[in-house]
Amino acid sequence: MTALVDVVSEEKATPRKTNLTVALIVIAMAQLMIVLDGTIVNIATPHILTDLDFTQSSVQWVVTAYALSFGSLLLLGGRLGDLFGRRRMFVLGVAIFAIASLIGGIAPSGPLLLAARALQGAGAALASPAALALINTTFPAGKERNRAMAVYAAMSGAGAAVGLILGGLLTEADWRWTFFINVPIGLVVAALAPRVLIESEGSDGTLDVWGAVTGTVGLFGIVYGLSHAGQQGSSWGDFETLFPLIGGLVVVGIFVFVESRVKHPLLPLRILGDRTRAVSLFSMLLIGAGMFSMFFFLGLFIQQVLGYSPVKSGFSFLPFSVGIVAAAGIASNLAGRVDPRWLAGFGGVLTTAAMWGFTQLSTDSGYASHLLPWVLVMGFGMGFLFIPLTITATAGVKKDDSGAAASALNTAQQIGGAVGIAALTTVFTHFATQKGNELAVAGQAAMEKATAAGQTPTKGQIAEATHQAALQAQTFGSTHAFWYAAGMLLVGTLLVIGLLNIKHTDLAEEEAAVHVG
Incomplete structure (x- = not known):
């Protein structure tokens, strides 16, 4: 019996015959599923809002719950993979993601749906860091590994826009399919992973429990406070706004203190001590805030104001995907010849300009004339931002800190969103x-004036006027949100141009030194 257990354990540790193509498909499908789920429900939010009795201000938690859970647990997920095996955490994360998707699909109420979204984020936080690390353990260095990295990057870069398109197609049938679609994919990936992916060796370190608790609680408090302030009838002076905000900031301060004291921190503070990395991470946080907000508010505007169907709404974001992939290819080729500050700065100028373009929207706007140009510009800008900032965020880190640096970059983007x-x-x-x-007020005055003149409006006229007023109010609110998002992107752009002073030649020397080492 002992011998049989040993044989089974050995087979589980190393696949009998690693099929690299299947392994690549497994990792790519998991990464695509994780990334696109950050945006797939954006197209479905108007339907979720109606079916589950959300309000216009509270429905944003359907998106935020996933991003917050994912972002706040990424560092913990990466550490668990280091300690207990990355393949094991990858399978566990994908399985949790699939189960959470099933719960979300059948959820009869808003609170249960939000809980399912948070659980999806937790599963993604386990699987995503492990997916990238498994490429190094499964694929031999050279052509195979480079191909895997390219596919992984493509899934990460285009996943958000693919999520919007897929979300539109699935919502056309029923918004619940935006969740159900993950179940068979997740189960297949979880079943194939032990057969085609090679397990990593666990480390002897310890788990930073207090860092995980304080980091997660602190970030949740900040986001909850901001979200409550945005709800109808709430204000910045409300107890339910101030207490979570102030408490969250205090707990984040405790997190920083804990990380400076523990032996194996989730986020080694030395990573943030380098100006290049600190600027890259903070800029990525602002970029994530701008990009996720664009998807959220523009998705609602296109459906509710322009009246697009879910499918048409999803495909309206296709130019963004085209732009980001094209720009990423150009930026990759230029990275060895142009300093990161100029590549990222150019991308920042484009994204800021695109966000300004969205501030000019009105209820009379058309897609081809008022949306398409700026969606395309936004995609190009993001492509030029992602490549250099990804390089600079991980440049010069020690081998032991490379995973933490990569997780910190993903965390910044998700928390920023x-x-x-x-x-x-x-x-x-x-x-x-x-x-x-x-x-x-204006409508009431107009109605009283018409009534006095003997021209009492019909119920149909009143309903149409009320509907048009609601669309104008939504557009007014959306364009002001875009103004603030443009400000965030502008600050990130100025930081990149002003403080990201590492040279492309320095990056090349560091990369060569790493390969020699």
Whole structure:
């Protein structure tokens, strides 16, 4: 019996015959599933809002719950992979993701759906760091590994836009299919992974429990406080806004203190001590805030104001995917000849300009004339931002810190998205409410004037006027949210140009030194 257990254990540790093509498909499908789920429900949010009785301000939690859970647990997920085996954590994460997707698909209420989204984020946080690390353990160095890295990068870069397109197609049938689609894919990936992926060796380190607890609680408090401030009838002076915000900031401070004291921290503070990495991470946080907010508010605008179907709405973001892939290819070729600050700075200027373009939208806007150009510019800008900032965020790190640096970059983007949507929802709600009140007063005055003149409006006319007022209020709130998002992107651009002073020649020397080492 002991011998049989040993044989089974050995077979589980190393696949009998690693099929690299199948292994690549397994990793690529998992990564695509994880990335696209950050945006796949954006197209479905108007339907979720109606079916599960969300409000216009609270429905953003369907997106935020996933991004917050994913981002706040990424560092912990990467550490668990280091300690207990990356293939094991990859399989566990994908399985949790699939189960959470099933729960989300059958959820009869808003709270259960939000819990499922948070659980999806937890599964993604286990699987995503392990997926990238498994490429190094499964694929031999050279052509095979380079091909795997290229496919992984493509899944990460285009996944957000693919999620919007797929979300549109699935929502056309039923929004619940945006969750159900993950179940068979996740189960197949979890079943194949032990057969085609090679397990990594666990380390002898310890788990930074207090770092995980304080980091997660602190970030949740900040995002919850921002989100509550954005809800109808709430204000920045409310207890439920101030207490989570201040408490979250205090707990984040405790997290920093804990990380400076423990032997094996989730986030070694020496990673943030380098100006190049610190600027790269903070810029990525601002970029994530801008990008996720664009998807969220633009997705609602295209469906509710322009009246597009879910499928048409999803495909309206296809130029973004084209732009980001094309620009990423160009930026990759230029990275060895142009300093990162100029590549990322150029991308920042493009994204800021695109966000400004969205501030000019109105209820009379057309897709081809007012949206398409800026969606394409946004995609190109993001492509030029992602490549150099990914390089600079991990440049010069020690081998032992490379995983933490990569996780920190993903964390910055995801937390930036969660905080950005929460903060800009407060902006949206404020200005939409303000405009709605103005239009209500004007409408009441117009009705009284018409009645006095003997021209009492019909119920149909009143309903149409109310509908148009709601669209104008939503557009007014959305364009002001885009103004603030443009400000975030502008700050990130100025930081990159002003402080990201590492040369492309220095990056080449560091890379050569790593290969020699």
